[in-house]
Amino acid sequence: MKITSYGAAQEVTGSKHLLEINGNKILLDCGLFQGRRAEADQKNRQNSLDIQKINCIILSHAHIDHSGLLPLFGKKGYRGPIYATPATRDLCSIMLMDSAHIQQKDAQWLSKKHLTFIPPLYTSDDVHEIMKHFISVPYEMRIQVGNDVFLTFHDAGHVLGSAMVELEYREAGKWKRFIFSGDIGRKNMPILQDPWEPSPCDALIMESTYGDRDHGNVEQMDAKLEEIIKEAVAQEGKVIVPSFALERTQEFIYSLHRLEIQNRIPDIPVFVDSPLTVDITEVFRLHMESFDEDFKKQLREAGNPFDLKRIRYIRSQTESMELNSLKGPAIIVSASGMCEYGRILHHLRNNISDPRNTILIIGFQAEYTLGRKIVEKQKQVKILGIMLELKARVRIMNEFSAHAGRSELIDFGSRYANTDTKVFLVHGESKAMQALYSALEEKGVKNLSILKFRETIEV
Numbered sequence: 341m342k343i344t345s346y347g348a349a350q351e352v353t354g355s356k357h358l359l360e361i362n363g364n365k366i367l368l369d370c371g372l373f374q375g376r377r378a379e380a381d382q383k384n385r386q387n388s389l390d391i392q393k394i395n396c397i398i399l400s401h402a403h404i405d406h407s408g409l410l411p412l413f414g415k416k417g418y419r420g421p422i423y424a425t426p427a428t429r430d431l432c433s434i435m436l437m438d439s440a441h442i443q444q445k446d447a448q449w450l451s452k453k454h455l456t457f458i459p460p461l462y463t464s465d466d467v468h469e470i471m472k473h474f475i476s477v478p479y480e481m482r483i484q485v486g487n488d489v490f491l492t493f494h495d496a497g498h499v500l501g502s503a504m505v506e507l508e509y510r511e512a513g514k515w516k517r518f519i520f521s522g523d524i525g526r527k528n529m530p531i532l533q534d535p536w537e538p539s540p541c542d543a544l545i546m547e548s549t550y551g552d553r554d555h556g557n558v559e560q561m562d563a564k565l566e567e568i569i570k571e572a573v574a575q576e577g578k579v580i581v582p583s584f585a586l587e588r589t590q591e592f593i594y595s596l597h598r599l600e601i602q603n604r605i606p607d608i609p610v611f612v613d614s615p616l617t618v619d620i621t622e623v624f625r626l627h628m629e630s631f632d633e634d635f636k637k638q639l640r641e642a643g644n645p646f647d648l649k650r651i652r653y654i655r656s657q658t659e660s661m662e663l664n665s666l667k668g669p670a671i672i673v674s675a676s677g678m679c680e681y682g683r684i685l686h687h688l689r690n691n692i693s694d695p696r697n698t699i700l701i702i703g704f705q706a707e708y709t710l711g712r713k714i715v716e717k718q719k720q721v722k723i724l725g726i727m728l729e730l731k732a733r734v735r736i737m738n739e740f741s742a743h744a745g746r747s748e749l750i751d752f753g754s755r756y757a758n759t760d761t762k763v764f765l766v767h768g769e770s771k772a773m774q775a776l777y778s779a780l781e782e783k784g785v786k787n788l789s790i791l792k793f794r795e796t797i798e799v
């Protein structure tokens with residue numbers, strides 16, 4: 341087997357790893373590069389993969405940095421199957437549409453900047469086309485995907501539908517096993533099942549996003565949120581929450597739900613102002629296969645956990661704009677998660693300079709984003725072209741993270757200590773990767789390496 345990485349090699353976006361086994365070319369993930377717009381756009385357009393020769397694509401999960409280049413692959417002639425879990429398929433149909441919309445806006449911005457027409461990477465028509473190629477494969481179902489190659493998805497516990505990919509293949513008459521971790525989730529998170537505990541294998545590709553740090557304790561989640569809300573309400577202020585539409589927001593609402601039924605927070609309105617988030621939240625209840633026992637019990641006995649007494653899910657722009665004149669304490673959850681685009685910009689513009697308000701950051705904020713500037717508590721920030729004073733208080737909760745922290749990654753990788761398993765690290769910035777590499781080496785993982793962009797490794 342040969343492995344070549346075409347993305348998420350020593351970085352965190354653009355996940356794409358090509359496997360060549362028994363004459364089959366299998367692509368794991370088909371992710372979009374994200375980050376600084378012009379640079380990411382160029383990386384997405386220049387792809388050296390011979391797309392028409394790929395036999396099949398296997399998706400680990402629906403996040404755009406793992407699935408967002410699929411419509412472009414379709415446009416360039418990819419006609420093979422795309423294997424994904426049923427929830428990943430359903431989420432992709434919504435999230436790729438949203439991505440097409442962003443691509444169109446980005447192309448307009450780039451055209452203006454370069455004073456020449458630049459077509460979008462793909463459009464909604466391309467999304468419709470590529471969706472026809474999906475094949476849904478439930479967790480734990482073993483199917484043949486190529487000549488002497490079999491696939492099984494296992495629950496990764498990262499986001500709804502997320503999977504680890506197990507491939508069994510025959511090489512020189514011998515059966516072998518390969519595992520791709522995708523993004524690894526956290527144990528004991530509400531809603532989702534815990535991540536699968538991987539079995540012995542010959543080769544493993546694993547992520548290393550948080551190889552250098554752990555997150556806040558899951559058990560502290562509700563108490564910390566309770567404190568932040570009470571503090572904001574005491575000040576008569578609003579809580580503005582930039583949200584990641586998939587998983588983070590649902591975890592956040594479910595935490596509010598628990599606080600509400602235990603009468604731990606004041607009775608204030610909650611607005612979820614993001615059409616994408618509203619659509620994704622509706623998909624959740626269609627996929628019982630991803631839920632842990634507590635969440636199934638909740639659904640069975642207490643009804644919809646995403647329903648609060650005073651929650652309003654907002655799709656229309658008019659209703660969204662009405663929030664501008666809202667008086668008194670409230671919680672407003674809106675996208676995008678890193679404050680780069682979307683309705684959150686309007687809510688931040690209206691609320692960031694009032695010291696009574698709180699900006700609550702619940703997700704990772706990449707370099708150069710507005711979210712990062714807020715986390716750094718810069719005195720002034722530019723929003724929608726206007727310089728504004730940052731006077732609201734900024735609170736950060738990483739308890740909602742959907743990624744395994746350092747200790748969990750070490751536990752995962754060190755299963756292969758003192759074995760012949762070849763372990764390849766991907767999906768991490770260099771500091772995090774180096775930290776995980778050293779920790780795993782210390783634990784006794786012998787055949788350890790970091791995959792490099794476009795370098796082919798023979799396993």
Ligand SMILES: [Zn+2]
Nearest residue numbers: 401403498523
């Ligand atoms: Zn992910």
